[in-house]
Amino acid sequence: MRESLSHQAVKGVMWSAVERFSVQGIQFVLSIIIARLVLPSEYGLIAMLGIFLAIAQTFVDSGFSNALIQKKDRTEVDYSTVFYFNIFIALVVYGMLFISAPYISSFYREPELTTVTRWAGLNVVLNGFSIVQRAKLTIRVDFKTQAKASLMAVIVSGLIGVLLAYRGYGVWALVFQTLSSSLLNTLLLWMFARWLPLLCFSWESFKSLFSFGSKLLLSGLLHTIYINLYSLVIGRRYSAMDVGFYNRASQFSGFPSTNIVGIITRAIYPLQCEMQDDDERLNTSFIQYLRMSCYIIFPLMTVLGVLAEPLVRLLLTDKWFLSSELLSILCFAYMWYPVMVINNQILNVKGRSDYFLKAEIIKKVVAIAILCATLPFGVRVLCWGIVLYNFFDMGIIIYYSRKVISTGYREQARNIVPLFMLSTVMGALIYMSRQFLLDSLLCQLIVGCMVAFVSYVLFGFLFQVREFQRLLVSLKKFR
Known part of the structure; x- marks a missing residue:
């Protein structure tokens, strides 16, 4: 068993590296190209939204992904329960973002942020549909499949972002780049994972997973708020x-x-x-x-x-x-x-x-x-x-x-x-x-x-x- 786990660790790390660096490497290059085509102030508009979008995404996951991985005797009922809960929370959180958009815009004194927030917030809903698929692949230490999905999504969305930036769309090039990336990645994970939820929701399963995941949710919220707080205070004060x-x-x-x-x-x-x-x-x-x-x-x-x-x-x-x-x-x-x-x-x-x-x-x-x-x-x-x-x-x-x-x-x-x-x-x-x-x-x-x-x-x-x-x-x- 020790040799088996050691071999799994090596393969897992390597394929995880392939996914991260192929995806992030291409994304990095594309972001440099886009940065040369847009102004720092236009990048700043997206960064101002970072804290709100990150908090929203943290609520959608709710720590359930880690809870599924940590649990040894997980079942299909567990997966389905997490899936439906994630979708429900994603829709609720997006609704809150949609309503709050004018107030976010007023806080930063940037009128354009109202519309930008409502479009960029759709990423939260799109990502909510793929959390369980990604968790299942992670449990199987199958980062090769995740690499395929992420790589195809980032290439297509990156090209969309570069084209829009070149044509002078500014901040909207960044918005539609992230939206297309989330949509394509979610669709590909559904295709590759070949998993469909059962038509059931178990409160017993929910309580079991939430007892672990809720603490991770609170921890994640604190960390997310802190990481993004600097963009918020810099945008407000400077x-x-x-x-x-x-x-x-x-x-x-x-x-x-x-x-x-x-x-x-x-x-x-x-x-x-x-x-x-x-x-x-x-x-x-x-x-x-x-x-x-x-x-x-x-x-x-x-x-x-x-x-x-x-x-x-x-x-x-x-x-x-x-x-x-x-x-x-x-x-x-x-x-x-x-x-x-x-x-x-x-x-x-x-x-x-x-x-x-x-x-x-x-x-x-x-x-x-x-x-x-x-x-x-x-x-x-x-x-x-x-x-x-x-x-x-x-x-x-x-x-x-x-x-x-x-x-x-x-x-x-x-x-x-x-x-x-x-x-x-x-x-x-x-x-x-x-x-x-x-x-x-x-x-x-x-x-x-x-x-x-x-x-x-x-x-x-x-x-x-x-x-x-x-x-x-x-x-x-x-x-």
Whole structure:
């Protein structure tokens, strides 16, 4: 069984990576093209809606997806119950968005947002129809099928977005790109998953799943509100252009960390749930995936942070230049994302969503205090506040995770600090290489990436980093 789960983990991570990076990679390229065709203020309009759309989507899922995956004896009745509940909530939430649209527009003093909100909100309904299909595929560790659906959807919707942006539709290019992506992805998941709900709804099943999922819902709401709160307060206190700069920096900095950590955690979550009663194996896998995630994320965020200015100026043109400094700061914040997420996930694996919720409440009280303290000093200081919050986040979540596994502060620090030091040295080498190439942005990028790659491989061999060897072995196993 151990070999079987190990093989499943490797295959799951690899296909999850294929889905994320094929989809996100294409989406990333298309977003750069669209960003060159629209104004930062037009991007800002969509970012202003982020908190409302994200909260709506969190309500639709309600934590039921994780509850289905975590439950060992799930039935078709469970799946059908979740499906009908998701659709009902999606329609209710969209109705609330539709009615609230004029008030959202008035809050930001942007008249166009009324119509934009009502159209963009349809994504919530479309996504509600595919949550169970995606959960079933995840339980089967079938990320290959999810990759097919996501890839086809993002290519078609991306081309639609680029065409509309080229023809001067501005913010509407972004709205219809996301709508077409949600619609196509949902249709394809229905085709590929080959699952239809039963004509039944079980209150017993609902109560069982909701007892676990409701705490995740509350935790998810707190986290979603916090993540999107910055776009809201920046848009209210400053301008749509400032929101555009912040949002673009946040998306760039979050791209490597959230996607790679998402790849790993999504693939190992159903497998860790299978070993939730074996503490020794669970603790071993926790350390293994914590180190592996940090070994990958630390250097990537270091490279992105050091090379932020030439990257932004080359890809997005000089009109986005002001977002490069914000990007460098946020890269340091997102560097610690794997530590937070993997500690969070272990609480779900052990079924302790109560600890998850308690930790989230404490973290968000701290987060709001930091936000209020930094808000008067501008967007740059707000970003440094996010860095500070991430250290508090790690401290709080580790306090709760050590209640369910034997790995606490000292053990986790012992495993990740050496990896951080290697990345710091690599970052210093990249920074020094830039000083000799100040006249050429392209050369700064190329030489900086070459220095990063060579030092990454060299350090892996010299210091015999076991994660480096595991990456090589995992790549060989993936067929």
